[in-house]
Amino acid sequence: MASSPSTSDDILDSLKKNVDPTVLSERDAAMRKRVAKQYEKAQNQLRNLVNANSTLPVTISFINIDGAKNTRTGFLRKVLEQTFAESKGPGFTLEDALRELRRDCNTFYKFGIFHPPTLYIDSAGKRDGKTMLKAEISLRELPRFTLKTGTDMGNTEGSGYPEGSGYLSLTYRNMFGGAESLNGYASTGTRTRSAYELNFQAPINANPDLILETSGYASTRSHQYYSSHEEVLRGGKVGVKWGEHETGYTGVWRQITGLAQEASPTIRGDAGDSVKSSLWHAFTRDRRDSHLLPTRGWMVKSESEVAGWGGLGGDVAFWKNEMETQVAAPLGASGVSVSAGLRGGLLYPLCLGVGDNRKPPQPSRINDRFRLGGPTDVRGFKECGLGPRHGNDSVGGDIYMAGGASIYFPLPKVGPEKPLRLQAFVNSGRLVGLQGLAEDSGDVNSSVAGALKELGNGLPSVAAGIGLVYAHPIARFELNFCLPLVKRSGEKGRKGLQLGIGINFR
Structure with missing residues (x-):
């Protein structure tokens, strides 16, 4: 006679209660260890595969950017255009493709608007004697707004007339979808009676190493x-x-x-x-x-x-x-x-x-x-x-x-x-x-x-x-x-x- 679902659940609960928690912990640890070994094995296999095929002629046919919902498409394309241009050149290999794609991931991270990116690569067939590659760069954006409050201790002797201040800081990231940032700062304290600053930064030509910055400020300091x-x-x-x-x-x-x-x-x-x-x-x-x-x-x-x-x-x-x-x-x-x-x-x-x-x-x-x-x-x-x-x-x-x-x-x-x-x-x-x-x-x-x-x-x-x-x-x-x-x-x-x-x- 078949048992009802409720009866089966009762039996399973009863069996769980009879298991020593130490045994369960050991089983979980063993499972995590097996998963870690499998991951390490997969990484080694991938590394060996890449090393064995590092000189394989390839071209990058497609790069998909996932997760950049607040970032302009034109801005993303500007970051990737060098990689596409390099992949069309003669002698472009799998090793070159990995280097260029990793550089793109590092570029996205340097803008300060994304968490560390994740890169996926797969084969998309062959054309003209070259292996076609398709890649996916998975991005996760940082919060657009960040508000911080706290206290600062500036360069000071810590006696006589110490520098202590309370501050309020507001950051608006990726303001126009091109890694721009607007930062506002206000503080008041013992020596710096008041300080206010509004700062705007934007990368030039989608280059994180070329930044335009403008700011206005006011302060009163003793x-x-x-x-x-x-x-x-x-x-x-x-x-x-x-x-x-x-x-x-x-x-x-x-x-x-x-x-x-x-x-x-x-x-x-x-x-x-x-x-x-x-x-x-x-x-x-x-x-x-x-x-x-x-x-x-x-x-x-x-x-x-x-x-x-x-x-x-x-x-x-x-x-x-x-x-x-x-x-x-x-x-x-x-x-x-x-x-x-x-x-x-x-x-x-x-x-x-x-x-x-x-x-x-x-x-x-x-x-x-x-x-x-x-x-x-x-x-x-x-x-x-x-x-x-x-x-x-x-x-x-x-x-x-x-x-x-x-x-x-x-x-x-x-x-x-x-x-x-x-x-x-x-x-x-x-x-x-x-x-x-x-x-x-x-x-x-x-x-x-x-x-x-x-x-x-x-x-x-x-x-x-x-x-x-x-x-x-x-x-x-x-x-x-x-x-x-x-x-x-x-x-x-x-x-x-x-x-x-x-x-x-x-």
């Missing part, structure tokens, strides 16, 4: 901790990124305001409005294994800016350049590593305007000068503690040199694979202003020569110390015991514990 004033910025920029280069134009209205009662004459002299109109270029080549805690590799970086020269306009004119290099290397297989860096900068005043409106070079403003010192810059000194001062105010300088070296040790019972290290370091720096340049007279070249001579006059400021370093994926944290060894007159050292939090440590 410098009272070291320089008795606040700075208000309102401006915009437009630029192009390609490979390791970035260039563009910036126009910004600056205000020196909120002066403290004890503000120095230098700060008061630069108070008020200023307009900067400049062209800039940046180059970065980074071969380090980590920008937060490198253990091997090297980096070189250059930033140049020309403001107010010729027909650029604005009311400041200068050429400003900074160069930086860093190298890191492991010491054997113990997890110990060393890093060393050197950097320098020059601000060279230029004539403002052209023709009858041309003005002679003017001394630099506090907005544009270099600053030096701090836990993420030259450890063992207060933020902006190096260089020229007027009263209690740091007023910045026009030429600087700085460098340092660190040795990193893995902590006992932690291991070298963890981003936590004990460091010993020594660093130094010197910042000077131009000598003898007045608003109505003075030779720039002789002023620069005098500043360079002063830069090499005597020892630079030097500090050494030991501490702990933790490289979080978002920021680097340091807690160091610092000892200033050489401190020039008027400069602000910091003996004892110093906390540094930031993303750019030098």
Whole structure:
């Protein structure tokens, strides 16, 4: 007599209840192991098949894109057109086809609007002695809108006047179906009273390595901790990124305001409005294994800016350049590593305007000068503690040199694979202003020569110390015991514990 469905279900439930959970777990583990072995076997077979047929003449007849529902068809075709063109050429093989299709998948991923793509390839017969291939690239789009809120800790000493802020960030991806993005950002905090930015980016000619960027921003930031004033910025920029280069134009209205009662004459002299109109270029080549805690590799970086020269306009004119290099290397297989860096900068005043409106070079403003010192810059000194001062105010300088070296040790019972290290370091720096340049007279070249001579006059400021370093994926944290060894007159050292939090440590 046949049992009813309900009776069968009861019997199965009863049998399941009588099975030891440990046995079920072991069976599941064995099943997963068999599946993993089958997958590995299939991958090996596919790899062997490809290797055996890598020189097989092929052509790509069809590529299907699946899952890109918010992306323009013309944009997708632009990415694939090189692959189709290459596949029609003589001597195109299966190995070439796989390389081109993988490059297409990598290109789609680099746009920042898709999860990692999946590639499928199959044969579609033969024609003219070549195997026809059909491919499918499966894409899964990231959410078009992303909203984030949280708190930031900027480059800071962590004492006295720490930089903390709350922020709101909104991203609109793939805005017009061509990997464009619109990013809005707003924050408020202790030093940065308020900051707002709206940024638009779009790839040029469907190339993820050629990006057009334009943005507008406004901010109010307090410098009272070291320089008795606040700075208000309102401006915009437009630029192009390609490979390791970035260039563009910036126009910004600056205000020196909120002066403290004890503000120095230098700060008061630069108070008020200023307009900067400049062209800039940046180059970065980074071969380090980590920008937060490198253990091997090297980096070189250059930033140049020309403001107010010729027909650029604005009311400041200068050429400003900074160069930086860093190298890191492991010491054997113990997890110990060393890093060393050197950097320098020059601000060279230029004539403002052209023709009858041309003005002679003017001394630099506090907005544009270099600053030096701090836990993420030259450890063992207060933020902006190096260089020229007027009263209690740091007023910045026009030429600087700085460098340092660190040795990193893995902590006992932690291991070298963890981003936590004990460091010993020594660093130094010197910042000077131009000598003898007045608003109505003075030779720039002789002023620069005098500043360079002063830069090499005597020892630079030097500090050494030991501490702990933790490289979080978002920021680097340091807690160091610092000892200033050489401190020039008027400069602000910091003996004892110093906390540094930031993303750019030098």
